[in-house]
Amino acid sequence: MSAWLAVLVHTPAHASLGPVLTYRHREVLPAGTLVRVPLGARETLGVVWDPADDEASGEIDPSKVRDVSEVLDTVGPLAGAWQQLVRFAARYYQRSAGEVALAALPPQLRELSSLQLQRKALRLHKALGLQPAAGKTSHTKTPPPENAGPARAEVQSKALSAEQTEALAQMVAHSGPFLLFGATGSGKTEVYLQAVEQLLAREPQAQALVMVPEINLTPQLEARFMERFAPQWGPQAVVSLHSGMTPAQRLSAWLAAHQGGARIVLGTRMAVFASMPGLRLIVVDEEHDPSYKSGEGARYSARDLAVYRGRLEGVKVVLGSATPSLESWFHSRPVAQGGRYLRLHMPSRIGAVGRSLPLVRRVDMTHQARNAVVSLPLLEAIKERIARGEQCLVFLNRRGYAPVLHCSDCGWKSACGHCSAFRVFHKSDRTLRCHHCGHSERVPRTCPGCGNPDVLTLGRGTEQIEELLTALLADVRRPGTQSPEQPEGEPVRIGRIDADTTRLKGALQSQLAAVHAGEVDVLVGTQMIAKGHDFRRITLVAAINPDSALFSSDFRAPERLFSLLLQAAGRAGRDAAMGAHSEVWVQTFQPAHPVYAALKNYDYPSFARSQLQEREQAGMPPFSYQALVRADARSQEAAQAFLNAARKRAGSDMAHWPGWAQVLEQVMLYPAVPMSMQRVANVERAQMLVESASRHALQRFLAAWQEVLHTSRGDPACKGLIRWAIDVDPLSI
Numbered sequence: 001m002s003a004w005l006a007v008l009v010h011t012p013a014h015a016s017l018g019p020v021l022t023y024r025h026r027e028v029l030p031a032g033t034l035v036r037v038p039l040g041a042r043e044t045l046g047v048v049w050d051p052a053d054d055e056a057s058g059e060i061d062p063s064k065v066r067d068v069s070e071v072l073d074t075v076g077p078l079a080g081a082w083q084q085l086v087r088f089a090a091r092y093y094q095r096s097a098g099e100v101a102l103a104a105l106p107p108q109l110r111e112l113s114s115l116q117l118q119r120k121a122l123r124l125h126k127a128l129g130l131q132p133a134a135g136k137t138s139h140t141k142t143p144p145p146e147n148a149g150p151a152r153a154e155v156q157s158k159a160l161s162a163e164q165t166e167a168l169a170q171m172v173a174h175s176g177p178f179l180l181f182g183a184t185g186s187g188k189t190e191v192y193l194q195a196v197e198q199l200l201a202r203e204p205q206a207q208a209l210v211m212v213p214e215i216n217l218t219p220q221l222e223a224r225f226m227e228r229f230a231p232q233w234g235p236q237a238v239v240s241l242h243s244g245m246t247p248a249q250r251l252s253a254w255l256a257a258h259q260g261g262a263r264i265v266l267g268t269r270m271a272v273f274a275s276m277p278g279l280r281l282i283v284v285d286e287e288h289d290p291s292y293k294s295g296e297g298a299r300y301s302a303r304d305l306a307v308y309r310g311r312l313e314g315v316k317v318v319l320g321s322a323t324p325s326l327e328s329w330f331h332s333r334p335v336a337q338g339g340r341y342l343r344l345h346m347p348s349r350i351g352a353v354g355r356s357l358p359l360v361r362r363v364d365m366t367h368q369a370r371n372a373v374v375s376l377p378l379l380e381a382i383k384e385r386i387a388r389g390e391q392c393l394v395f396l397n398r399r400g401y402a403p404v405l406h407c408s409d410c411g412w413k414s415a416c417g418h419c420s421a422f423r424v425f426h427k428s429d430r431t432l433r434c435h436h437c438g439h440s441e442r443v444p445r446t447c448p449g450c451g452n453p454d455v456l457t458l459g460r461g462t463e464q465i466e467e468l469l470t471a472l473l474a475d476v477r478r479p480g481t482q483s484p485e486q487p488e489g490e491p492v493r494i495g496r497i498d499a500d501t502t503r504l505k506g507a508l509q510s511q512l513a514a515v516h517a518g519e520v521d522v523l524v525g526t527q528m529i530a531k532g533h534d535f536r537r538i539t540l541v542a543a544i545n546p547d548s549a550l551f552s553s554d555f556r557a558p559e560r561l562f563s564l565l566l567q568a569a570g571r572a573g574r575d576a577a578m579g580a581h582s583e584v585w586v587q588t589f590q591p592a593h594p595v596y597a598a599l600k601n602y603d604y605p606s607f608a609r610s611q612l613q614e615r616e617q618a619g620m621p622p623f624s625y626q627a628l629v630r631a632d633a634r635s636q637e638a639a640q641a642f643l644n645a646a647r648k649r650a651g652s653d654m655a656h657w658p659g660w661a662q663v664l665e666q667v668m669l670y671p672a673v674p675m676s677m678q679r680v681a682n683v684e685r686a687q688m689l690v691e692s693a694s695r696h697a698l699q700r701f702l703a704a705w706q707e708v709l710h711t712s713r714g715d716p717a718c719k720g721l722i723r724w725a726i727d728v729d730p731l732s733i
């Protein structure tokens with residue numbers, strides 16, 4: 001007596017095997033059950049799958065069918081909705097379902113035996129005060145244990161503002177998805193908290209998923225959710241899921257969500273795949289943030305998958321932002337014009353009196369000294385802040401000391417030998433480092449080209465700004481610090497936070513803590529510090545050189561810049577007592593540029609309107625749908641030849657497939673071009689844009705074209721091709 005099972009596994013990329021393989025077991029197992037199965041010489045984690053999904057199986061040779069090695073039945077099966085989410089993500093982003101499913105599961109599931117898992121699950125249940133799971137039944141169907149209900153402690157929630165009340169009421173009255181368009185400091189997080197509270201009050205077994213773009217932002221959010229929910233629901237009710245956790249922590253959190261014990265899952269983009277049988281609410285905070293798009297494997301957008309998942313499971317989805325993505329903004333136009341999301345507007349900062357948004361000042365750098373880095377008026381404004389005991393945040397999107405070294409005698413520049421990029425000069429450890437391939441060497445004493453001892457720096461990074469401000473503020477003393485030992489008062493304290501200062505584990509947290517504790521007067525950093533952090537004493541935010549983004553060839557660059565500056569502005573004046581005179585300074589050579597003009601008025605809607613008009617005229621997203629095929633090869637010619645061969649075949653071979661002429665007519669393939677970063681670590685990169693006014697046509701085309709790409713691989717001109725990948729709805733072009 002034995003049964004054949006379809007099992008989803010992660011087969012190697014470009015293998016001839018499909019992701020759904022057949023195995024033998026002594027009994028039928030429900031779809032979603034986790035199993036360990038042999039695959040070639042090794043053993044791998046798999047998920048029992050719907051046999052109907054196996055398109056490529058064909059004839060099965062019974063003598064080749066192998067046995068399931070182990071059933072991980074201490075972990076209940078993954079729900080049908082989870083399976084469907086994986087299936088959809090794989091299809092939409094043109095990857096194998098096995099890859100998506102296995103990447104979505106905690107890595108430790110691959111390693112622990114059923115017994116080890118059982119122990120772990122048992123410990124978790126004890127901690128949650130639950131009964132052990134009953135055998136193999138799915139948790140979706142298991143009635144909730146009696147003692148899992150709320151304890152009696154009272155939760156202290158804030159009295160909502162009128163705008164918050166209205167937003168919450170709308171969220172109750174409608175099914176969504178919602179776009180919560182709220183100024184920074186308008187109390188969006190408070191709305192999320194109370195939406196979850198209301199949900200749990202109604203349905204104690206419900207679960208909420210709250211996503212944030214970056215790991216750095218999870219501790220603060222976790223603290224806020226803990227503070228609110230731990231008193232009533234216990235500390236186990238809130239779990240996090242992100243890549244900064246240890247494998248053991250990730251497994252515990254995942255199990256807590258899967259078994260229904262965790263009420264609230266906070267996480268980064270990977271959390272969109274969390275198994276949550278009681279899921280009722282999904283929040284995507286800072287929904288515009290590019291970090292929601294995965295940059296490897298299946299290049300999924302967690303925000304878009306959240307919306308899909310919401311619809312699939314009949315769950316409310318709230319996307320929140322002060323500067324929504326133009327896609328989401330467009331989707332939230334009035335229903336009469338075809339809108340699909342309900343827009344909820346919270347324009348005012350909480351405690352509006354004295355807490356209006358910071359004043360935006362543009363410094364026209366054409367009127368400043370030719371080589372000025374920090375303009376005089378900005379320097380004066382910083383000194384004023386210091387005199388008042390307030391903090392300043394100065395940001396520049398470039399780390400290191402100088403992006404390029406050069407020799408004015410022979411023209412030598414610090415180009416990376418492996419990439420089409422320059423090596424960045426880092427003064428602190430006297431290295432030249434490539435930020436793309438990581439190659440690092442000691443900075444040369446003399447010009448490698450001609451021996452000139454006078455090698456110069458070009459441009460500036462955060463290290464240099466820190467050094468410069470230290471010099472410019474050397475004579476300034478902090479107020480109220482004159483003591484008998486230091487009658488002159490203490491010098492200004494300048495801190496820096498960027499990827500270089502935060503390399504060590506815990507470094508970022510301790511540096512942020514120092515800022516919060518008031519141990520830093522001026523904080524210099526990259527965009528890392530511009531996002532999300534709730535700094536209380538910062539009353540001045542300065543962007544040293546934001547113009548560079550205006551010259552980018554990427555059509556999303558203005559949108560990004562606007563949102564970054566507005567986010568940064570949101571760091572200023574978060575404390576009511578100091579909000580009154582908060583300012584945002586923008587040093588620019590183009591003060592009249594529409595991005596800055598819109599920023600000055602905090603007028604996202606008109607900025608979005610003009611951007612959308614441009615996009616519509618140019619036929620760009622959201623008025624069209626795009627995919628990029630990227631190819632890596634030993635030579636640029638091979639990379640492009642591969643893409644162009646696949647393009648040509650689309651025009652020739654595919655055009656003869658019955659019924660395909662119509663699809664092809666709707667899809668535009670552009671010629672292959674080198675990527676803007678053409679060479680990284682000695683690998684040449686090229687890309688091809690595929691565009692269509694119809695998402696459906698694009699999807700159909702891509703799915704069928706995969707086969708053509710595989711075939712093109714074999715062309716003699718493509719010798720040296722390393723890999724290729726499709727990026728659907730790419731964020732940078």
Ligand code: ADP
Nearest residue numbers: 158159160161183184185186187188189190350
């Ligand atoms: P956002 O997420 O929109 O930036 P937050 O939710 O973080 O805004 O709110 C900004 C600040 O205002 C926080 O310190 C928060 O505790 C406080 N806050 C939010 N809502 C209220 C309210 N209804 N009453 C009093 N304070 C509030």
Ligand code: ZN
Nearest residue numbers: 407410447450
């Ligand atoms: Zn030289």
Ligand code: ZN
Nearest residue numbers: 416419434437
């Ligand atoms: Zn390099």
